[in-house]
Amino acid sequence: MHSSRRRTSIHRGAGVAAAGAIALGLTLSAAPVLAHGTHDSSSTGTQEKAGPKDPCTDAREDRLDAADDNFAKACLPGQDLAQTESFESDLAAGEIASSPNTRLVANLPKQGAFATTSALNSDLAFQGDYAYAGNYEGFMVYDISTPEAPKVVSQVVCPGSQNDISVSGNLLVLSVDSSRSNNTCDNVAQSATIKESWEGIRVFDISDPANPTYVAAVETDCGSHTHTLAPSKDGANLYAYVSSYSPNAAFPDCQPPHDFISVVKIPVAAPETAAVVSEPVLFADGGNPGGNGSSTTSGCHDITAYPSKDIAAGACMGDGILLDIADRENPVVTEQVRDTTNFAFWHSATFNNHGTKVLFTDELGGGGAATCNPEVGPNRGADGIYDIEDGQLAFKSYYKISRTQQSTENCVAHNGSLIPVNGKDIMVQAWYQGGISVFDFTNSKKPREIAWFDRGPLPAGQIGGSWSAYYYNGYIYSNDIQKGFDVIKVDDKVIDRASKNPMDVFNPQSQPSYNG
Template sequence: MTRKSRPRAGLRGLAAIAAVTLGLTLVGTTVTAADEVDPRIGLGAGITDAEIAISNMELLSTQGKPEGFFNPASLGSLAFANSDIAFSGDRAFVGNFHGFQVYDVSDPAAPVLEKAFVCPGGQGDLSVYGDLLFMSVEETRGRIDCATGPTPDSTTRFRGVRIFDISDLDNIVQLPGVQTCAGSHTHSLLVPPGDDPESVFIYNSGTAGIRSAAELAGCNGNSSLTDPTTTNFAIQVIEVPLDAPETASVVNNSRIFSVCGDNSCLDDYADGALNGLPGSGRQPTYPADSDRAPGGQSRSQASRCHDITLYPEIGLGAGACQGWGLLLDISDPANPKRIHAVEDYNFAYWHSATFNNDGTKVIFTDEWGGGTGARCRATDPVNWGANALFDIVDTAEGKKMEWASYYKLPVPQTSQENCVAHNGSLVPVPGRDIMVQAWYQGGTSVFDFTDTQNPTEIAFFDRGPNSATQLITGGHWSTYWYNGEMFGSEIARGFDSFALTASAQMSDNEIAAAKEIQFEEVNVQGQAQYAHAPSFAVVRSYVDQAERAGTLTGDALEEVREHLATAEKLLDSGKPNKRAVQAQFDNAIRKAGDNTAVVDAARALWESVR
């Protein structure tokens, strides 16, 4: 169902903002939009009373920002912007340029704020591991002591990755952390595969100005391709010993941009080998009949990475590195190596990346305009500020990325809405590749990219602009799936929770199977692999997909479902006749015919219960 919602009267303008929280009234009377008009077009504006449009998902809750995390005189102020999210147990940790917030999300329809911890410094990108919280700090206003003032000098400034002991939320303790030359715009947490690692690793990406060596020893802003001491053309690998996290330090200034893709060609730097990924500025234009036309906008030079997604179970990382997309070998966590790189003449600024679950595909985002510009207008090309989908293929030279298509939010937004591809994660539906993704003031879009050449939207949520007359930065920074629901960090407004609802594109069984995947922790840029245990929801998901594809229809479809229902009823009876149960599975498998996914899932389920 697609609908618009007009909020109830109540909070109108800044004067109505509560003293304790940024209150929001966003659920109201529903009116059905005409089928031929996307309900996201023409939504009414307002920070506390914007209209919403929603399709195939449900807004469960909106939590306004707590006291101290918004400026009543400037609700779009980036100094108080909500940013990225990390999850652990029943908690969501919401980053903010001014610190972080901790919500109990055990009831996704009613999150409870447990802690609002003030610690300014910009970005606020978060990761969690056990009792440790890691936080990116980029701006020069960040203080070592987390205080709000005065403005720090070289002896009191913190720029890098903060580390907190969060074992007691009532007594959060900041550990020394790791100062870096360009601060930390984003970071990615790598937890080595296996039980009880001795250390975890952080890949740090700093994109701001580089400090002088007088402020932090070893810093060097030289962009020379022959100076191996430069901070440019590298990322920092930080090792955090888990028995002594206070001793965390940079263990590798990793030269993933070099000609050889790592630090092994140090001796060649005198010959200009520091950057093997040259090129910047305006791009050549593809022919008009090319799938990747028109091209032509300015592209950033690749000297640092914006964001890196690490997938330890498959030994790969994907670096979104300004002008290039990188595929990394991370099998040795402290020594990543670039194994392939791609450029795209429609991409201005490679921003982030997401693998599919089996590591055969990767999606890169383009943050054209830096996230603060309106880049989803009707006049903007559909392949600018979009996702680029690549298949990862095995070749004689190793793994390579092959471009497949673009996906962009499939509805125009206004000139008053900052909108561009941003952060998202996988929705773990068996047999499909599905992603939920934030688009700033374009809202949230859920899309299927199982066929990388034909990605298709299946659900969305959108609010009207913050203002009807000017662009006030806001919207969803990140929207992630976590243990059965979706959670969005809203830059100006607060914290949203959502549920997927059944539709022609997504069945109840598929949603139920996705909810069976449960993680103890989720740091999206430290991507974790999932595997579905045999269940009736999984089998029925494949049945629904076969019906949708038209490969299982009519009497055969109904009989498969009936046999599965009977088998489940027998098993639930307490003392099932195993022979009778097997007969039902055998009959379901026989009727499924050539639908291999259904047959394999049914057999796996029978083996697990026999």
């Protein structure tokens, strides 16, 4: 059932985390490098367990697996998705398929410290002729000036899942949501039960993309699963809205109730002074209590800002929200919605260009389960499309890929972005091992797919597929968890119209406005 409740006020949380002193342990290479010797990414954390928890909302409980997203928890409230029956797809291992209008034009495999199956590729950001690609072991910089022949510019080894990434001017920001021994790049996993353990955001200077420099670290409560940039209107400061979740009484720096986000202020002229400036409470009533078919809300997974319109949308475990961010340091919740019938875990959000719709994703199964099959059906593990009507979120439809994936293929709605076609609402989206889908949701009630790309299954038990798929200046770029950096071209007369709206910088969680 869809229900919504309007919010008109917000409470400020107490406490400010300061940036820690940095003793750099940075490994940088423009060519393949050896694995980071002091870090085993197959065990990205060793926090102790503290009593029973809701398995769908506690991605922090056990980081002995491949860490977050929520890979260790193939869950739906009340149902273990690992028990679904066996399904077969048309593709065999190693095969590639796509719609006739779509083709893979380039692939750069994972390399160096990121070559292992446990070094997971994550999010992407773009600026000028460069793509910046997160990995649980650090990040890559690619030269995409010739999109069909991308080149490696540099590889920075700096472990800490997920290394969610964004860029602005000369600055790059990374999110760390696994408890580390210190805030440098020379760190190992360390239990969150230890007060001195660190997790939060890291800031790099990328004025020379071939030689990024680590300039700041800011510790945030419960770490930083994702972050969202919202520049100040005068451009003097970057504000990073830090999303994290699932507190634990045994974790000194992640205490319940965790119903707020951290707002980090990064002065552009002095990024080394970055610090938490506020911790606004978004769920004064505690949010979704769980036990109702969807997740308990104990923080947010991801926030998408639309800075030019002073609005944002939050995907917060058991709740979807709208925010007023006119006061960057004090965002205000204006609308709240939940779906206890089909949404297990509110994962991410995307506005249309006019800011009159929001598409939310449901990460059913935590990203580690096979949910793209007839047994799970078309409405779970899908996108939920909402129109904004008089400030309220009005549900219109679900969208999910129709191609059946094998029972060994982790598949669910994941990261995507608008394709800037004037007068249309068109999106490209990653579906892990379900591949990539391009679809039109101009008619909110009748979304339709117009292009797709898919690979055959990985070996059983291996997490993989496209983590993020984004459009940037004529091409779709995908950071495949195992296969590496993909460049995809869609030959379609409607998609080609997006060339009228070129971008100089693109952070998908900080939406730009184009002339639509």
